[in-house]
Amino acid sequence: MISSLTQAERGAAMLITLAGMVAGLAMAAAGQGDPMGAHGWIVLIFFALFFGLLARAAYGTDEPEDRGLAYYDDPTKVGILIALAWAVIAMGMGVWVAAQLAWPDLRFDAAWSGFGRLRPVHTSGVIFGFGGNALIATSFHIMQRTSRARMPGQVAPWFVLFGFNLFCIIAASGYLMGVTQSKEYAEPEWYADIWLVIVWVVYFTLYIRTLARRREPHIYVANWYYLAFILVVAVLHIVNNLAVPAAWTGAKSYSAFSGVQDAMTQWWYGHNAVAFFLTSGFLGMLYYFLPKRAERPIYSYRLSILSFWGITFFYIWAGSHHLHYTALPHWVQTLGMTFSVMLLVPSWASAGNALMTLNGAWQKVRDDATLRFMMVAAVFYGLSTFEGSFMAIRPVNGLSHYTDWTIGHVHAGAMGWVALITFGSIYALVPGLWRRETMYSWKAVEWHFWLALAGTVIYVFAMWNSGIIQGLMWRTYGESGTLRYSFTDSLVAMHPYYVARAFGGLLFVTGAIIGAWNVVMTIRHVPHQVPARDHPTTSETMEPALPAAE
């Protein structure tokens, strides 16, 4: 892969890795005796690895290649493989922490293996490691195809991909050492946050520069969503992570915000991480791979516009529904609730648009597990957005908040929608990307589909049950007018559901392992096949990026 870089690109890449090594060394020296020092060594080794690879190939020959003839897909390939690795690790972590809630002694006698430190490894690993890498990889693929143009340069995409993974590694290893800001889904400390900002700026410029090269007057709908994902996540990340480090030689920092303002900022961030990380970008995936796989044009352009701007405008208001009945002023709670309910319109417009696109292709949904992944993802998207709007209503939230119902809702979205659309997209993408005839085993895809669906359903039903039982037990009064159940009573009642939840998760991660195996076997054993059309061109008729509308 390095052989396809020009000498100038290799030089630039070596300079970047060198700068990274210096930064790592500085962190290691300054942060002695603090987790930051350990992170310094991780950064140093990370960049040294790439420096070594580049140095070995520094005097190697270029493979002259006419870059106008093909898209640049190497970063996408690596990104997909990394995403699958994170999926297996982080979902496995999820099963472990779920099992700890059923059997609390299922751990090592070390501080790092307790629930509190492992849980963010699961959440960040799945959201950022699996989801983030899948988003970056697919966005590279889609932005080039829908622009019918190759991305500019070959250093920036690698910088974005590996830079983002360095952030994920610092985050996950930090949690095990107890490095956390405690802000949910924004746990990494200040230096990791600054690094992510740098990576993100490069990501945005790469996206815009590719769009600027497009040979197509209009920007396709998938790109709107990826753009919204990149832009709004940047704003959320920067504002919510504003903090003052206790010392430049240590990891600990204190948030710029406190109390009620911090709560609002955090859940403005938290809910819009759901909106713009876990929804917007994955809708971009859906809008590209679903019509492509079904060989049907998107049902309605008008609905796409309505749902895109509806989601972009409404979602940002919804965060305060996480704070019903709290010390947050009532007017903000009410605004959050109102917009959360209105959000159902653009959400269902998207889900409906996806399902209507399948009209005329339902026999393919029956026969093709890959398309079925996407169809079921759209259904779960519709279900979980309905549930979300419902749970945002103040009295409903009074019951559901603080309980497992929230966990069930999140996983209906994360497993049923985000993971299924990602796996569907990966199965649609992998054979073409590696120039293979087909996936290694279609039976394995079927197995993965049914394991994932069964796992999701078991998980979500278990959490609905436990959450609602928990919420009701907490507010049940006895005949004497006093609370009927102690907190411990409610905890005991959860046990069977916690066992079921861990089992559902186990099915889901088993599916992911089968999927990763299938992808590796496809790359290693399936014969080559060069597709008739998959290259940059000015002619739309020669190479339609997507099925044309009738």
Added chain:
Amino acid sequence: MKTILKPLLKPFAAFFEGHAKAHYRLERHSLGLTAAIIVAAGIGGFIEIAPLFTIDETVEAAPDMRLYTPLEQAGRDIYIREGCYACHSQMIRALRDEVERYGPYSLAAESQYDHPMLWGSKRTGPDLARLGEKYSDDWHVRHLVDPRALVPESVMPHYAFLLDAGLDIESLPDRLAALRAVGVPYSDEMIASASVDAIGQALPDTDRADGVFDRYGEETAVRLFDGTADRVSEMDALVAYLQVLGRLTDLPAQIQPVPEG
């Protein structure tokens, strides 16, 4: 029916028509699209967050509110480090059953110096907003060492290692200074004597303990939190923090809130 609906829906239809046309032009300009996304997504956050900093009633005035001592703040940092917030909330909602189970509902003033807040989002374990002085120090230490020895049904992880871990006392002045930088009114004296105060709070009947009373008030708990006097452990800090939860101000009890529903 149609004659009534049509004029009613007309403005909406006109809006969507205009919106779609505007979008059709916009989607040909990547930077225009960028600007429009930032504006559309910026409005809601600005309207909901900015006023919280400017409207005075957002946070009640609590004149008797005291600050966390260095030892309590160190305990709070351990609470964060171990991820306790993942299973314990510190926010009692204004609902009858919560007030009866946990105590007066939480006020914004109580977490005004909490950088960041630890309101939490999940109660795998009970709410801790009013935990302070509900149980003895000894109970907390034994519970943290082996939760299931005291509550057989508990699924809480054990934190026995806190007893053996010496508290990082040197970094406390820096920590308090950083907290002052983000708005907590620690005085120069408090920052300068942060390390001594942390030791003093865990060693009653010494000169250093007197300094804690001077700076943080006579009602500050100065005790052998972990039961030993040989050194200040992380257990001392965490228990000191747990024992002050809900006790920084009397305001919630004074207001005697009447809960909703």
